[in-house]
Amino acid sequence: MTDHSDVLIIGGSIAGVRTAEGLRRLSFDGGITILEAGQDLPYDRPALSKQVLTAGADVESVMLRSPADLDKARIDLRRGCRASGLDVGARTVRLTDDTVIAYSDLVIATGAAPRELPFAPAGPGVHYLRTVQDAVRLRDAVGAPVRVVVVGAGFIGSEVAAAAASRAASVTVVEPFAFPLSRVLGDLVGKRLARLHESKGVQLLLGRSVSGIEDDGAGGKRVVLDDGTALSCDVVVVGIGATPNTDWLAGSGLHVADGVVCDEYCRADAPNVFAAGDVARWPNPLFTESMRIEHWTNAVEQAGIVAWNITHPDAPRAYAPVPYVWSDQYGTRLQIVGRPRADDEVRIVLDDPADDSMVALYLRDQGVVGAFGLNAPSRILALRRSLAARASLEEIMTAFDSTLV
Numbered sequence: 001m002t003d004h005s006d007v008l009i010i011g012g013s014i015a016g017v018r019t020a021e022g023l024r025r026l027s028f029d030g031g032i033t034i035l036e037a038g039q040d041l042p043y044d045r046p047a048l049s050k051q052v053l054t055a056g057a058d059v060e061s062v063m064l065r066s067p068a069d070l071d072k073a074r075i076d077l078r079r080g081c082r083a084s085g086l087d088v089g090a091r092t093v094r095l096t097d098d099t100v101i102a103y104s105d106l107v108i109a110t111g112a113a114p115r116e117l118p119f120a121p122a123g124p125g126v127h128y129l130r131t132v133q134d135a136v137r138l139r140d141a142v143g144a145p146v147r148v149v150v151v152g153a154g155f156i157g158s159e160v161a162a163a164a165a166s167r168a169a170s171v172t173v174v175e176p177f178a179f180p181l182s183r184v185l186g187d188l189v190g191k192r193l194a195r196l197h198e199s200k201g202v203q204l205l206l207g208r209s210v211s212g213i214e215d216d217g218a219g220g221k222r223v224v225l226d227d228g229t230a231l232s233c234d235v236v237v238v239g240i241g242a243t244p245n246t247d248w249l250a251g252s253g254l255h256v257a258d259g260v261v262c263d264e265y266c267r268a269d270a271p272n273v274f275a276a277g278d279v280a281r282w283p284n285p286l287f288t289e290s291m292r293i294e295h296w297t298n299a300v301e302q303a304g305i306v307a308w309n310i311t312h313p314d315a316p317r318a319y320a321p322v323p324y325v326w327s328d329q330y331g332t333r334l335q336i337v338g339r340p341r342a343d344d345e346v347r348i349v350l351d352d353p354a355d356d357s358m359v360a361l362y363l364r365d366q367g368v369v370g371a372f373g374l375n376a377p378s379r380i381l382a383l384r385r386s387l388a389a390r391a392s393l394e395e396i397m398t399a400f401d402s403t404l405v
């Protein structure tokens, strides 16, 4: 027998749950079913590399919603249900146990999974960080004064390095670019981030990549670099990016290209199919650029637009956000808004050693396209509003200067 849900959401994390709640807020009265491959209630991934690793927060404290919250909103969350196929003609989704569920509207919110080093699958001594189980395993592994090698100095790698260092581990980070995050933020800001790591005793091996990870024969690991250096350690953590979870869409005919390809209304190229969160790619009209964003705020905001567009098919809203991400490392708050690129002109407009705050603007074609901040949350959020309003450099600087007096 084929089950039916008015709105069927695949993926029970932040994008899926916020879409369901958005529908209810917009007075949608039909059935909402969320299929989640994992066994857990929805939880907050950003807390995994922060509170869970550093403060040892218990797993319950990172849960996003309780069963009572979901019941109250009449959201039918089915855990342990993995979608394995989509038939856009019949408007059905097949699960791995061959159950088939029909939908009126489908939301793809299957997120992303860590990119793996081909020679280093997760296993004893080798960690990736995406799930609450990954976080608990890693927390236990870095609890003692162990030697940790982190592969990759992106957000996850940097947060793990900070958390492990705060727990007395000796930490080495290996990064192929010249500085942490310099691939996106350029060398000037990257250098500043390198200083932040080094000031906390974390060793950076920059411009190096990992060519192998071996057992050292004594219960530890040996991380071999491209120049032949071998690093002995107890724990390896790999943070080299993520790839969207789209395998289950193979054969569906849906356009997939590093994400589910949508239009500016977050509609995929089949009737009544939408995508939100880390898995969605769409042309952002504000930046005239095709984007796929792996950040929490995007998942929340895109879910809101998808809910609107499901309930208002005749008056859809384009999704035109200024991308935003935050990261907490060593007690310092990092924030990025907009679309900074390493080759942009970088203008430092605030650099205050008193509170270790800094703001850098990213300029391209005479306009401001992004900003980076250290310990400057209200200024960065104000800049986000300015970018959304397409403010000129002059307008931005006038508004910015007035916050300094």
Ligand SMILES: Cc1cc2nc3c(=O)[nH]c(=O)nc-3n(C[C@H](O)[C@H](O)[C@H](O)COP(=O)(O)OP(=O)(O)OC[C@H]3O[C@@H](n4cnc5c(N)ncnc54)[C@H](O)[C@@H]3O)c2cc1C
Binding pocket: 010, 011, 012, 013, 014, 015, 016, 035, 036, 037, 038, 044, 045, 046, 047, 048, 049, 081, 082, 083, 084, 109, 110, 111, 112, 129, 130, 131, 156, 245, 248, 276, 277, 278, 279, 293, 294, 295, 296, 297, 299, 324, 325, 326, 327, 328
């Ligand atoms: C450790 C960590 C720290 C982070 N820190 C920050 C931060 O500080 N700031 C920030 O902005 N962002 C941060 N992020 C990113 C942020 O958490 C993600 O952008 C956000 O979780 C994306 O939400 P999502 O719902 O799109 O996808 P996900 O959270 O990936 O959820 C997708 C869900 O779909 C399920 N699923 C996948 N395939 C199937 C299938 N075939 N059938 C059924 N279910 C399926 C998965 O089990 C998963 O629960 C962090 C991420 C991680 C991992």
